[in-house]
Amino acid sequence: MTLNTLPWALPAFDAAIVDLDGTLVDTLGDFVEALQRMLGDLPSPYRDFAVDRVLVERLVGKGSENLIKSLLALVEYAPTAMNSGAIFDAAWASYQRHYPDVNGRYSSVYPGALQGLAQCQAAGLRLACVTNKPTAFAQALLADKGLAGFFLHTVGGDAVARKKPDPMPLLHACSLLGSSPARTLMVGDSSNDAQAARAAGCPVLLVSYGYNHGELIHAVDADAFVDTLADLSWQG
Ligand SMILES: O=C(O)COP(=O)(O)O
Numbered sequence: 001m002t003l004n005t006l007p008w009a010l011p012a013f014d015a016a017i018v019d020l021d022g023t024l025v026d027t028l029g030d031f032v033e034a035l036q037r038m039l040g041d042l043p044s045p046y047r048d049f050a051v052d053r054v055l056v057e058r059l060v061g062k063g064s065e066n067l068i069k070s071l072l073a074l075v076e077y078a079p080t081a082m083n084s085g086a087i088f089d090a091a092w093a094s095y096q097r098h099y100p101d102v103n104g105r106y107s108s109v110y111p112g113a114l115q116g117l118a119q120c121q122a123a124g125l126r127l128a129c130v131t132n133k134p135t136a137f138a139q140a141l142l143a144d145k146g147l148a149g150f151f152l153h154t155v156g157g158d159a160v161a162r163k164k165p166d167p168m169p170l171l172h173a174c175s176l177l178g179s180s181p182a183r184t185l186m187v188g189d190s191s192n193d194a195q196a197a198r199a200a201g202c203p204v205l206l207v208s209y210g211y212n213h214g215e216l217i218h219a220v221d222a223d224a225f226v227d228t229l230a231d232l233s234w235q236g
């Protein structure tokens with residue numbers, strides 16, 4: 001998509017809310033590694049299951065708890081000595097232990113993401129990162145990738161009572177940023193982001209390269225799509 005096909009220019013907004021996984025940083029490698037280490041701490045058949053990027057791309061997006069539960073459900077047909085509640089508790093504790101060591105080591109900032117953020121900042125937009133990733137993991141990742149300085153606030157999946165696609169984290173971010181939803185652009189990569197934005201009343205732009213639960217992103221109800229965040233422009 002070229003600059004001119006965007007329905008607005010950045011000065012149409014006072015603020016922007018930007019998603020993290022699949023929008024700013026390709027984190028599939030971090031998830032694969034953390035989940036594989038987690039499974040390695042569990043009994044058979046969990047420890048024998050191989051995780052890959054394609055699988056994680058399909059499962060990621062609704063927070064860590066959902067990711068772990070969905071993965072465990074894929075192997076739960078096999079008999080195990082532990083019940084599924086105990087397996088989840090062990091998996092959760094293991095994932096929390098491993099993720100900080102993995103965070104940022106197997107992931108990379110998408111081409112154009114830094115430029116897009118810089119253009120938003122230059123246009124005077126106040127920026128918040130709203131992600132379903134736990135806040136501590138999100139802050140550490142943003143810092144590791146040199147992106148933390150762009151954001152006034154980071155609202156993680158554990159920051160408010162409900163996660164995207166609920167509008168609650170977006171409305172919370174709008175209030176932290178002091179901006180009205182109608183003048184706050186949501187930038188994301190999945191139907192979670194778009195549904196949350198619609199429900200909050202924020203215009204929504206989706207990137208075409210992220211993770212959308214294994215489904216086509218262009219089928220999602222959004223105001224615009226871009227192939228790179230560098231397409232975000234000060235001029236219309
Ligand atoms: O951790 C997740 O489930 C996805 O996080 P996101 O909201 O940054 O895409």
Ligand SMILES: [Mg+2]
Nearest residue numbers: 019021022189
């Ligand atoms: Mg995302």
